[in-house]
Amino acid sequence: MRHLHAHPGxxxxxxxxxxxxxxxAGRAWRxxxxxxxxxxxxLLLGLLWxxxxxxxxxxxxxxxxxxxxxxxxxxxxxxxPELNAASLIQRGQYLARxxxxxxxxxxxxxxxxxxxxxxxxPFGTLxxxxxxxxxxxxIGNYSDANFLDAIHKGxxxxxxxxxxxxxxxxxxxxxxxxxxxxxxxxxSLAPVxxxxxxxSLSFPFNRRELxxxxxxxxxxxxxxxxxxxxxxxxxxxxxLVEAMGHCGECHTPRxxxxxxxxxxxxAGAVQAGWRAYNITSDRGSGVGAWSxxxxxxxxxxxxxxxxxxxxxxxxxxxxRSLKFLTQGDIAAIVAYVRSVSGxxxxxxxxxxxxxxxxxxxxxxxxxxxxxxxxxxxxACAGCHDWSGVSPVNPFASLIGARSVNDPTAINVVQILLxxxxxxxxxxPANMPAxxxxxxxxxxxSVANYVTARFGARPSAVTARxxxxxxxxx
Amino acid sequence: xxxxxxxGEMRNVDAPPDMPLLWALRDxxxxxxxxxxxxxxxCGACTVHLDGAPVRSCLLPIGSIxxxxxxxxxxxxxxxxxxxxxxxxxxLEVIQCGYCQSGQIMSAAALLNNTPNPADADxxxxxxxxxxxxxxxxxxxxxxxxxAQPA
Numbered sequence: 001m002r003h004l005h006a007h008p009g010x011x012x013x014x015x016x017x018x019x020x021x022x023x024x025a026g027r028a029w030r031x032x033x034x035x036x037x038x039x040x041x042x043l044l045l046g047l048l049w050x051x052x053x054x055x056x057x058x059x060x061x062x063x064x065x066x067x068x069x070x071x072x073x074x075x076x077x078x079x080x081p082e083l084n085a086a087s088l089i090q091r092g093q094y095l096a097r098x099x100x101x102x103x104x105x106x107x108x109x110x111x112x113x114x115x116x117x118x119x120x121x122p123f124g125t126l127x128x129x130x131x132x133x134x135x136x137x138x139i140g141n142y143s144d145a146n147f148l149d150a151i152h153k154g155x156x157x158x159x160x161x162x163x164x165x166x167x168x169x170x171x172x173x174x175x176x177x178x179x180x181x182x183x184x185x186x187x188s189l190a191p192v193x194x195x196x197x198x199x200s201l202s203f204p205f206n207r208r209e210l211x212x213x214x215x216x217x218x219x220x221x222x223x224x225x226x227x228x229x230x231x232x233x234x235x236x237x238x239x240l241v242e243a244m245g246h247c248g249e250c251h252t253p254r255x256x257x258x259x260x261x262x263x264x265x266x267a268g269a270v271q272a273g274w275r276a277y278n279i280t281s282d283r284g285s286g287v288g289a290w291s292x293x294x295x296x297x298x299x300x301x302x303x304x305x306x307x308x309x310x311x312x313x314x315x316x317x318x319x320r321s322l323k324f325l326t327q328g329d330i331a332a333i334v335a336y337v338r339s340v341s342g343x344x345x346x347x348x349x350x351x352x353x354x355x356x357x358x359x360x361x362x363x364x365x366x367x368x369x370x371x372x373x374x375x376x377x378x379a380c381a382g383c384h385d386w387s388g389v390s391p392v393n394p395f396a397s398l399i400g401a402r403s404v405n406d407p408t409a410i411n412v413v414q415i416l417l418x419x420x421x422x423x424x425x426x427x428p429a430n431m432p433a434x435x436x437x438x439x440x441x442x443x444x445s446v447a448n449y450v451t452a453r454f455g456a457r458p459s460a461v462t463a464r465x466x467x468x469x470x471x472x473x
Numbered sequence: 474x475x476x477x478x479x480x481g482e483m484r485n486v487d488a489p490p491d492m493p494l495l496w497a498l499r500d501x502x503x504x505x506x507x508x509x510x511x512x513x514x515x516c517g518a519c520t521v522h523l524d525g526a527p528v529r530s531c532l533l534p535i536g537s538i539x540x541x542x543x544x545x546x547x548x549x550x551x552x553x554x555x556x557x558x559x560x561x562x563x564x565l566e567v568i569q570c571g572y573c574q575s576g577q578i579m580s581a582a583a584l585l586n587n588t589p590n591p592a593d594a595d596x597x598x599x600x601x602x603x604x605x606x607x608x609x610x611x612x613x614x615x616x617x618x619x620x621a622q623p624a
Contacts, residue, residue, distance in 0.1 A: 359595075383532065432514075
């Protein structure tokens with residue numbers, strides 16, 4: 001290098017070409033090379049850290065994986081024993097629900113499974129596909145092998161790579177039999193002619209080939225293997241959570257390359273504009289203080305007294321998936337989730353368990369956020385009461401809910417904007433959407449009033465925050 | 474069949490448990506004094522009392538009421554506070570078109586049950602959820618203050 005640079009002819013040539021010949025050019029060149037080398041090393045170590053050394057989803061539990069054929073306790077895969085006598089289509093329906101295909105593959109107010117739901121990402125909008133058996137616009141031409149490629153490898157029938165919004169890195173653990181049963185169920189549906197709207201992703205995210213690289217790095221393409229040391233119930237829970245329900249896709253934070261960071265398993269993340277909360281066993285910021293009955297009840301009905309009500313994406317997960325699972329399967333999910341050790345989320349306080357005063361004049365937030373309070377009086381108190389304990393419907397009680405005990409108030413703002421529309425029959429729980437009725441500043445003021453009055457730590461949401469959350473609808 | 478205690482009487486309602494109380498009152502029991510306004514708990518016209526607390530009956534499933542006592546506009550005059558509110562309403566001619574007034578009277582009576590001498594802020598907070606398109610708000614406030622005076 002030094003020799004090259006010292007070569008007089010080289011200097012002359014450069015001078016002739018009008019190139020930089022400052023005396024420190026050589027040093028700069030060397031620094032640049034060293035810099036590139038250092039960056040390369042960091043990237044390499046980074047890749048090593050997030051790809052090669054990254055723990056897999058069940059590694060937190062320790063123990064040894066055994067293949068399903070070598071596991072002689074009750075099979076953790078497949079439909080539950082209640083469906084032993086059921087038809088392939090019925091079993092497929094149960095499994096499709098357990099995998100919650102419907103939530104993403106249905107547009108708002110659209111035909112189930114006909115796709116078209118917009119997923120608004122920072123770099124554009126992605127639309128879910130039609131998975132009814134329509135031959136032209138759906139999956140009617142998929143063979144079993146095509147379907148398995150999509151579920152396990154994220155490869156569509158036309159040989160294109162799917163975006164990881166389709167959680168194939170989780171579904172890859174699904175057994176062939178279960179995936180084929182789901183396909184049989186989907187093929188029993190009426191075909192719907194519904195072309196998928198065109199994605200509007202910016203470069204480089206519009207290059208599907210890149211998703212192939214992503215899959216190479218982050219999709220294990222390995223089927224589920226139970227842990228020999230764990231109970232059949234725990235392994236059943238692991239299968240339901242890791243292969244089917246893909247809980248971690250929202251509740252586990254992601255690394256720089258958008259793969260799940262299992263080092264922080266279930267510690268919570270913001271997904272699609274909603275905060276998927278910490279579901280580790282941390283007592284204050286996770287679900288460690290919940291009883292098993294509360295957890296099971298929350299999963300099965302989307303509500304637990306004193307713990308809050310599922311809304312937004314979790315409400316959908318309950319209404320389209322979890323509420324259809326058998327008690328045994330819910331108990332297995334609880335057993336598995338329970339076994340994940342606690343990780344504290346710094347900004348989430350332990351929820352406040354006591355109701356606010358029943359008089360509007362009393363309470364810590366009596367005089368803050370007068371605008372928010374006035375709106376609360378007119379639009380909210382009728383159902384949520386000044387105490388936060390609803391006289392109308394237990395689903396509308398705010399006390400103990402994580403959302404009002406989250407000082408970012410992200411989910412409170414989202415619920416104010418979009419309302420809450422739960423499907424559960426017998427316990428209708430609908431909150432109207434206020435996004436069109438109130439300005440960003442008004443929504444912010446209501447959110448701040450609500451967290452101050454009912455939560456353990458008040459929020460300081462601004463109109464700009466609300467505008468940003470609005471744009472994700 | 475669901476049993477409800479309405480205005481002191483046990484009534485049987487042959488309806489699914491997710492039927493909102495307002496529907497049961499008006500369509501099943503014929504108690505049409507309680508009005509349907511918005512159906513999403515935003516106007517207050519359907520307000521009734523559940524153990525004395527004001528509740529929007531349009532969103533209250535009858536299956537979740539249980540033992541709690543329901544009081545409607547038809548029964549509110551039986552309580553001392555309710556009778557005073559109705560008297561004050563008549564004395565000050567509060568009502569214009571009247572559609573929202575069942576709810577207004579129910580919310581006012583609930584307020585006076587808990588807060589016999591309400592300040593303006595108490596009245597604002599308690600009555601803000603009851604909307605009146607005729608704009609009788611100033612007379613409502615005056616009538617609540619009149620009803621709060623010792624007889």
